[in-house]
Amino acid sequence: MDERETIERVARWLKASRITVVLTGAGISTESGIPDFRGPQGVWTRDPEAEKRATIQHFMASRDARVASWKYRRASTVDAALPNAGHFALAELERKGKLQALITQNIDSLHIKAGNSLARIVEIHGTVRDFVCMGCGERGPIDRVIARVEAGEEDPPCRTCGGILKSATIAFGQNLVAEDLERAQSAASSCEVFLAIGTSLTVTPVALLPRYALQAGAKFVILNAQPTPYDRAAAAVIRGPIGEVLPAIVDLV
Template identity: 45%
Template sequence: MWWARDVRRATVFTGAGISTDSGVPDYRGPQGIWTKDPSLADLFTYDNFRADAEVRLRFWQVFAGRQGEVEPNAAHRALAELEASGKALRVITQNVDGLHQKAGSTPRKVVELHGSLATATCLSCGERTPAAEAIARLPEEPVCACGGVLKPSVVMFGEYLDQDVLSLARNIAAASELFLAVGSSLQVEPAASLCALAVENGAGLVIVNRDPTPYDDLATALVREPIGTALPRICEALAP
C-alpha cells in the first residue's frame, strides 16, 4: 500500500456497500433493494412521493420494516479509530443510516450528502419530527401537526442535493491527499464526481468496491476484497 505512505489528509467517501455487513441491504447489488423489487425505486422518486398518498404510505411501510437495531461493523469502527488516532480524516457518505456516527466518528466530520433517516421533514411548514414518532403513526399515513405531508429527511430521485452540503463536500475532496471511495457504485451524480475533483486537485484515488465503477480509470489503486477486511487494513496503514 505505497499510496498510503505519508498521507496527512484523507477523505473517505462511503456508499451502501460499507453497511451491508451491518445487515443494511444495498440498492443495486445482487441482493439489493431495487434488484429484488425494481418497483421500489418508484417510492424513492420525489414527484411520486409528493403526488400519491398510496406511494407515501408504502414508502413509510418499507422504511419502517428496515428500521431494526443495526450496529456499525468493522469498517465503520476502523474509520472512527483512525480519526481517534489523530489522523486528519473526513467522511463523506451517501448513506443515511447514521452508522459512522454510531461507530464513534465525530458528527461534524461526517458529511451526509443524501440526508438522514433519523428525522422526517414536513413538506408544508418545514418542521422536523423524529422518524420514530412518524413510524409510530402507521398504518395511518404519518402527517405533520400542521396537516402537511411528512417525508423522511433524505434526498430522493428528482430532488437536488443541499447546495451548502455539496459545497462542503467539494471543498473537502479538493483538499484531500488521498480520496478513498468505499462501497459505492459511483453511478449517482453529482456525488460520484467528487472522485474526479479530488484527482484534479492532486489526490490519489483508491476505490474499494466489489464491482467495476465509472471512475476506475482514474484510480491509483483498485481494491476488490471485502470491505470488512480491506478497510481496517487500509486504516492501519494510514494510522500515524
C-alpha cells in the same frame, strides 16, 4: 501487485497525508445486514417498484406510495443495524488524526454509531433518523412519526401545517442540501488522499467528487466489490471485503 502490497501502499499514503477525505456508499453497510441498491441482490434490483417509490415526484403525488413507504420504514431493520469492522476502522482513522472529512451516501447513521464525529460527516443523502415536512420544513426525530403510523395513521400529515411528511432522506428528483454539497466539493478539492469505499460512483452529483480530488492531485483509492467508471483513474483499486481490507489498512497507519 498483490492485495497485501496494495494495502501497505495505501496505508503509507494515508500516513503521509495531511488531508484525507473518505466517500462511503451502500457497500460498506452490507456487512451490517443492510442491502445495497444496485448490486446483484440489491433492493432496487429485486424490487423495481421500490426505486419508483424513491422518486420525490411519485412520493408527493401518490398517497399509496406514501402509505407503502411508511409501512416499509416501520418494518425496516435499519435502526437495529450495528456498525461493522469497516465502520469501526474509519472511526479509528479519525482518532488517529487521519480523517478530515467523511462524506457518506448512506442514510443509516452507522458511521455515527461507530464513533465518527458528526462534525466531520457530510450525510449527503440525508438520514433516516429524522422526518421533515415538505410544506413548512419542520424537522424532528422520525420515531414521532413512526409512533403515529403504528397507532393507525397510514400517511401522517404535519401537525403544524398539514403538509406531507417524509423521512429526511434525499429522494430521486430531490435537490441535495446546497450546504452539504458545497462542504463535500470543498473537501474533495482540498484533499491529498481520497478514498471511495463501497460506492458505484454512478449517482451524480456525488459521482463527480472524485474529479475534484483528481484535479487537486490527490491519490485516489477505490475499495469496491464491483467495477466503477473511475477504476482506470484510480491510483489503487481493491476488490476485497471492506470489513477485512479497511481495518488492515488502518492498522498500518
